[in-house]
Amino acid sequence: MDQASQAASQANVSSANVETIDVDAVNKKEERSLYKARVKIYPKRAKGVFRKLKWLVMAATLAVYYLAPWIRWDRGPNAPDQAILIDFPARRFYFFFIEIWPEEVYYLTGLLIIAALGLFLVTSLAGRVWCGYTCPQTVWTDLFIWVERLVEGDRSARIRLDKAPLSVNKIARKTTKHVLWILIGMATGGAWIFYFADAPTLLVDLFTFQAPIVAYSTVAILAGCTYVFGGMMREQVCTYMCPWPRIQGALVDEESLIVSYKDDRGEQRAPFRKNMDWDTRGDCIDCNQCVAVCPMGIDIRDGQQLECIHCALCIDACDEVMTRINRPLNLISYDTYVNHERRAAGQPEQKPRIFRARTVIYAALIAIVGLIMLAALITRSTLDINILHDRNPLFVKLSDGGIRNGYTIKILNKQHEIRRFEIAIEGLENALISVVGQEGTSGLTVPADRLAQFRVFVSVPAANAPDGREDFNFVVTDLADGNRAINDTVFRGPEQ
Amino acid sequence: MAHNVEKDDVTGIETTGHEWDGIKELNNPLPRWWLWTFYACIIWAVGYWVVYPTWPLISSHTKGMIGYSSRQDVVDKIAEAKAAQAQYLDRIEVASLADIRADTELLNFSLAGGKSAFAVNCSQCHGQGAQGFVGYPNLNDDDWIWGGTPEEISATIHYGIRSAHDDTRYSVMPAFGKDGLLERQQINQVVEYVLKISGQEHDEATASEGQTVFAEQCSSCHGDTGQGLHDLGAPRLSDAIWLYGGDRQALRETVTNARFGVMPDWTNRLDEATIKQLAIYVHSLGGGE
Numbered sequence: 001m002d003q004a005s006q007a008a009s010q011a012n013v014s015s016a017n018v019e020t021i022d023v024d025a026v027n028k029k030e031e032r033s034l035y036k037a038r039v040k041i042y043p044k045r046a047k048g049v050f051r052k053l054k055w056l057v058m059a060a061t062l063a064v065y066y067l068a069p070w071i072r073w074d075r076g077p078n079a080p081d082q083a084i085l086i087d088f089p090a091r092r093f094y095f096f097f098i099e100i101w102p103e104e105v106y107y108l109t110g111l112l113i114i115a116a117l118g119l120f121l122v123t124s125l126a127g128r129v130w131c132g133y134t135c136p137q138t139v140w141t142d143l144f145i146w147v148e149r150l151v152e153g154d155r156s157a158r159i160r161l162d163k164a165p166l167s168v169n170k171i172a173r174k175t176t177k178h179v180l181w182i183l184i185g186m187a188t189g190g191a192w193i194f195y196f197a198d199a200p201t202l203l204v205d206l207f208t209f210q211a212p213i214v215a216y217s218t219v220a221i222l223a224g225c226t227y228v229f230g231g232m233m234r235e236q237v238c239t240y241m242c243p244w245p246r247i248q249g250a251l252v253d254e255e256s257l258i259v260s261y262k263d264d265r266g267e268q269r270a271p272f273r274k275n276m277d278w279d280t281r282g283d284c285i286d287c288n289q290c291v292a293v294c295p296m297g298i299d300i301r302d303g304q305q306l307e308c309i310h311c312a313l314c315i316d317a318c319d320e321v322m323t324r325i326n327r328p329l330n331l332i333s334y335d336t337y338v339n340h341e342r343r344a345a346g347q348p349e350q351k352p353r354i355f356r357a358r359t360v361i362y363a364a365l366i367a368i369v370g371l372i373m374l375a376a377l378i379t380r381s382t383l384d385i386n387i388l389h390d391r392n393p394l395f396v397k398l399s400d401g402g403i404r405n406g407y408t409i410k411i412l413n414k415q416h417e418i419r420r421f422e423i424a425i426e427g428l429e430n431a432l433i434s435v436v437g438q439e440g441t442s443g444l445t446v447p448a449d450r451l452a453q454f455r456v457f458v459s460v461p462a463a464n465a466p467d468g469r470e471d472f473n474f475v476v477t478d479l480a481d482g483n484r485a486i487n488d489t490v491f492r493g494p495e496q
Numbered sequence: 497m498a499h500n501v502e503k504d505d506v507t508g509i510e511t512t513g514h515e516w517d518g519i520k521e522l523n524n525p526l527p528r529w530w531l532w533t534f535y536a537c538i539i540w541a542v543g544y545w546v547v548y549p550t551w552p553l554i555s556s557h558t559k560g561m562i563g564y565s566s567r568q569d570v571v572d573k574i575a576e577a578k579a580a581q582a583q584y585l586d587r588i589e590v591a592s593l594a595d596i597r598a599d600t601e602l603l604n605f606s607l608a609g610g611k612s613a614f615a616v617n618c619s620q621c622h623g624q625g626a627q628g629f630v631g632y633p634n635l636n637d638d639d640w641i642w643g644g645t646p647e648e649i650s651a652t653i654h655y656g657i658r659s660a661h662d663d664t665r666y667s668v669m670p671a672f673g674k675d676g677l678l679e680r681q682q683i684n685q686v687v688e689y690v691l692k693i694s695g696q697e698h699d700e701a702t703a704s705e706g707q708t709v710f711a712e713q714c715s716s717c718h719g720d721t722g723q724g725l726h727d728l729g730a731p732r733l734s735d736a737i738w739l740y741g742g743d744r745q746a747l748r749e750t751v752t753n754a755r756f757g758v759m760p761d762w763t764n765r766l767d768e769a770t771i772k773q774l775a776i777y778v779h780s781l782g783g784g785e
């Protein structure tokens with residue numbers, strides 16, 4: 001109210017002629033809610049390059065997930081022939097030509113480091129590519145929306161159906177949709193367990209009710225999660241539950257290609273009219289197509305938002321509109337913040353730089369970790385020994401005055417065939433070595449892909465007994481191929 | 497306090513009346529899902545009281561519908577473990593020590609079983625690692641007073657040494673000094689001789705006099721060259737291992753007052769299978785003699 005009208009209303013009051021003003025208290029009590037219930041989103045179907053790309057990625061990722069456990073890989077007679085297998089009872093992890101024992105989990109650490117750095121690299125290049133295309137939450141939500149669209153129709157049909165009163169048609173469609181969702185969920189949980197056992201055997205067991213309880217409960221839990229996450233929670237998982245969006249915010253910089261709206265070109269937005277003059281207005285015709293397709297329920301024209309998963313569907317939607325009204329494409333596009341600024345300052349756009357300090361460092365780190373892992377894999381020995389020196393007693397004095405030490409030696413045979421080994425020592429003068437329960441020192445047999453344990457006595461004559469301690473090596477040699485494993489340990493004697 | 501409800505200005509929600517440095521707690525209703533979980537837990541608890549033993553009574557407690565008892569659980573588990581061991585124990589019971597040692601499965605079972613039986617019954621004297629103490633032999637070495645084959649070890653465990661059992665291993669060394677069998681001079685001589693045959697520093701002249709004393713008094717048990725005799729439990733003196741110490745002082749003490757170590761018999765305390773496992777385990781420590 002300006003002063004004049006205030007004065008006027010005061011005048012009104014003074015004249016007892018009270019005027020009622022048409023005003024709404026924006027901050028009235030009911031609207032001061034701290035918590036807002038979720039408003040359901042009805043994403044409209046998008047068509048275009050990115051939608052096609054997303055279908056392809058979805059097909060590829062789902063195919064890998066569902067089919068990978070079925071790939072066979074021949075490892076010879078004493079090992080499973082499943083290419084990818086996490087064998088908990090036998091404590092082995094098989095991945096094609098790689099076999100990992102529990103003490104080698106550092107390979108897994110390496111893989112995780114590479115995966116993390118890979119995400120950093122991709123994110124600094126093109127934003128939330130992981131979220132938009134490959135994250136299981138996105139892929140399965142996309143699949144669930146596809147089913148929903150198949151059963152209930154596109155956006156407007158779905159809204160209508162939800163508003164419609166209960167009818168046979170409505171019940172039939174809703175039931176079909178949920179049944180399909182649950183089936184997908186069960187298939188998802190079902191595929192998961194095949195990574196942990198021989199897939200063909202487990203499949204038969206599963207359907208003949210021979211499978212272990214844990215298999216069924218795993219399927220049930222994962223099916224439930226898939227159903228709830230993909231069908232009900234959808235964008236809330238990304239917005240409220242997932243830590244990744246927060247982390248990614250720190251990974252993009254002003255040169256990252258991210259899905260954005262060119263407001264310099266789009267504004268002033270105004271509705272489309274035939275034969276209007278494009279020079280006096282922006283290209284955005286305020287048709288809200290970009291909002292309708294957005295699975296996160298946001299408006300990209302508001303700028304960068306935490307919710308945006310960079311799925312690029314709004315690009316497709318807007319490009320379609322631009323084609324139809326005959327304006328240049330890419331009003332919404334993958335664009336850098338630098339270009340946004342440059343356009344605002346009237347400068348020409350510049351090509352996004354792929355090689356910048358950030359991306360080069362990430363790439364270099366990936367290469368380094370990858371090389372280290374490769375080297376470790378190539379030089380991975382199929383023979384390993386562990387040596388435990390007896391602690392109680394540390395040494396034993398023999399009747400001839402000599403000193404004897406006891407050791408427990410574990411030989412890990414990581415080949416799929418039985419092997420025989422010879423054990424010897426180096427670096428201990430005049431030492432005698434004997435293996436408990438064995439004639440001589442050259443008949444140590446270790447079964448295929450197993451660990452065997454031997455008790456070994458090493459004794460030295462009184463004259464050679466060390467003062468306190470002496471370091472020496474055990475050498476275990478494969479009698480067939482001459483492969484050796486050397487491990488250092490200690491010989492203890494009385495302090496002199 | 498219903499009469500004194502205070503409402504928060506900003507949100508219009510009642511406060512709980514709690515205040516910390518001007519910060520007041522809003523009395524927001526609990527989230528619905530939380531409440532449901534809470535009620536579900538209460539219902540669950542009631543069901544639990546019915547099904548499982550829960551409430552303490554004066555001399556007992558409610559038993560629950562399915563008759564579960566954690567004590568019974570332990571009893572069952574132990575019985576299960578016993579049953580699992582039985583297949584080995586039954587075979588060990590009847591097999592000879594040599595047969596057990598030839599069978600990898602039985603051997604490994606005996607080594608493990610013997611180890612735990614040793615920790616319970618033997619380690620108090622012989623030490624956790626069977627390393628022994630003064631007067632309690634080290635079982636890891638290659639010197640065995642009463643014999644170091646598995647069979648001899650088994651006999652020692654069965655009947656003990658100087659124990660109350662009729663079949664016990666028994667021998668007594670005379671207290672040469674205390675009982676006046678040898679002069680102090682002679683004792684010094686024989687000690688010097690023992691130092692000599694065990695390869696220690698000694699006085700040659702005294703030792704050669706001691707040789708005569710040794711031949712007369714000691715060799716009947718300890719052997720002409722001090723090599724010892726298992727049948728009499730006479731320790732070998734010509735080696736580096738001494739149960740009661742091998743220096744001049746300890747030897748003089750032994751010859752003067754003698755020693756009388758005792759090990760209990762275990763026949764009546766341990767079953768046959770356990771004793772066999774013990775014998776095999778003890779033998780494995782140093783590989784016997």
Ligand code: SF4
Nearest residue numbers: 294308309311312314
């Ligand atoms: S704003 Fe665009 S890119 Fe972001 S989530 Fe929505 S549709 Fe996808």
Ligand code: SF4
Nearest residue numbers: 284285287288290318
């Ligand atoms: S789809 Fe394009 S033209 Fe339509 S509202 Fe969105 S930005 Fe504007």
